[in-house]
Amino acid sequence: DGGITQSPKYLFRKEGQNVTLSCEQNLNHDAMYWYRQDPGQGLRLIYYSQIVNDFQKGDIAEGYSVSREKKESFPLTVTSAQKNPTAFYLCASRRGPPLSEQYFGPGTRLTVT
C-alpha cells in the first residue's frame, strides 16, 4: 500500500519549543515538498528537495529547517524563530517527468500556544 504518511495528525506545542514533523513516502519518488496552509488560504511552499542530500528554500523558509538523508524521508523542523507556526502542514512527493503530479500526505495540524 504505497503512499505518503505524515505524523502526527494533530500536534500541540508550547511557544519557544522546536518541533519536528514527520513525512515518509514509499512511492520511490525523488522529489519531496513541504507546504504550509493557513485557514482559507492557498498552499505556500516552505522547502523542497529534488534529490537526497539536497534541498532548496521555498517562498517562506524562514524559521524552518529540513533534512533529506534518505529518499523516503523529509522531516520538517519548525523552530522557535518561526513567528506564527500554528498552521496546517502538508508534505508532498513527486515522481518526476513526464507524469509529474504531486502526491500529498494527509497533513499535520500544528498548534502552538
Next chain:
Amino acid sequence: LAKTTQPISMDSYEGQEVNITCSHNNIATNDYITWYQQFPSQGPRFIIQGYKTKVTNEVASLFIPADRKSSTLSLPRVSLSDTAVYYCLVGDEGTGRRALTFGSGTRLQVQP
C-alpha cells in the same frame, strides 16, 4: 514563475457542468498547466494536466487555447462531493527544475 488568476469562488447545482477559468498571461514555453482539488483538512489531489489544446480524463477536461494564456477546467455534471477548492498551477513540471506555487484557488460550492 507564471502567476495565475482564478475566480475566488463559484456556485453551481448538482448535475450542471462547471467551468473554472484560470488566466496565466506570462506562461513560459516549457510550462505545463496543472489542476488540483482540495477538500477541507486534506492534501490537494491531482485532477488533470495539459500543455495545449484539450486533455480529458475520467473526471475532468482541460481546455487550453492556442495562445496558452488561459485554461479552463471543465467538470461535467457536478455532484455535492465536488464541493472543494480548485487550484490552477503553471510551471515547469515537465523537467521538475522548479517547484510550483499554489495560489488561493477557486472555492466551488455545489448546491442540491
